[in-house]
Amino acid sequence: MxxxxxxxxxxxxxxxxxxxxxxxxxxxxxxxxxRNHNEGRSVTGIHYDAYIEMAERVLEEIAAEAVExxxxxxxxxxxxxxxxxxxxxxxxxxxxxAHRAEVFDAARYIIEEIKVRLPVWKEERYVEGDRQWxxxxxxxxxxxxxxxxxx
Numbered sequence: 001m002x003x004x005x006x007x008x009x010x011x012x013x014x015x016x017x018x019x020x021x022x023x024x025x026x027x028x029x030x031x032x033x034x035r036n037h038n039e040g041r042s043v044t045g046i047h048y049d050a051y052i053e054m055a056e057r058v059l060e061e062i063a064a065e066a067v068e069x070x071x072x073x074x075x076x077x078x079x080x081x082x083x084x085x086x087x088x089x090x091x092x093x094x095x096x097x098a099h100r101a102e103v104f105d106a107a108r109y110i111i112e113e114i115k116v117r118l119p120v121w122k123e124e125r126y127v128e129g130d131r132q133w134x135x136x137x138x139x140x141x142x143x144x145x146x147x148x149x150x151x
Contacts, residue, residue, distance in 0.1 A: 001067055002076040003059040005052050005120075010078050010089045019074040019096040028103040030111060032091035034084045038134075042127040048081040048090065050120040055079065062113040066106040072097045077110055079120060 002018055016029045034046050063075050074096040084090055093110050095103040123133045 001060075001063050001073045002078075003056060003063050004078050005050055005055045005059070006078060006080055007082045008080070010080055010092045012089060012092055015076050015078060015092045015094045018076040019094045021074060021096065023098055024072075024074065024096040025098050026100040026103045027096040028094065028100075028107050030091075030093040030107045031089050032111065034086050034088050034090055036086045038124060041124075043086065043124050044127055045083060045085045045125045046090070047083050047123040047125070047131075048079075048120055049123070050079075050081045050118075052081075054119050058118050059114070062110055062117065065113070066095075066110050069109065070095070070097055070102045070106040072102070072106075075106065075110070077114075079114065079118065081120065 012029065012031060016027070020027050034043070036043055059077050059079065063077050066075055067073050072095075076092070076094045078092045080088075080090050091111065091114065093107050095106045095110075097103050097106070121133060123131050125131050
């Protein structure tokens with residue numbers, strides 16, 4: 001399992017080569033890329049910012065959860081920060097396993113958890129010249145029964 005936050009462009013060939021074993025019948029590479037629109041506005045690029053140490057720890061937690069579900073440690077997750085242009089890769093997830101259902105499930109789990117839990121902030125740049133920080137998703141925090149009551 002490999003996880004990292006980087007300012008460098010993501011080498012997708014290297015990410016894909018980081019997983020796979022002779023017993024694997026399925027290898028999946030998921031790429032999140034900067035698109036040219038959001039909510040009806042034309043986008044020219046995105047600036048990602050992060051608390052790197054925390055973000056890497058959270059990426060590792062998410063990937064470890066996927067390892068537990070998938071029963072393979074052949075997972076690589078990379079998220080890029082800094083200035084990205086339309087078409088550039090912001091997130092790469094590679095997974096390999098004996099069966100295809102497991103790699104699809106693991107990659108889907110990882111990207112959905114990243115969207116909710118990863119402390120990475122996104123500022124879109126628009127054709128008109130303005131910028132806007134996007135609202136993130138608020139993670140659901142389970143309430144522990146009996147704790148904190150009456151305080």
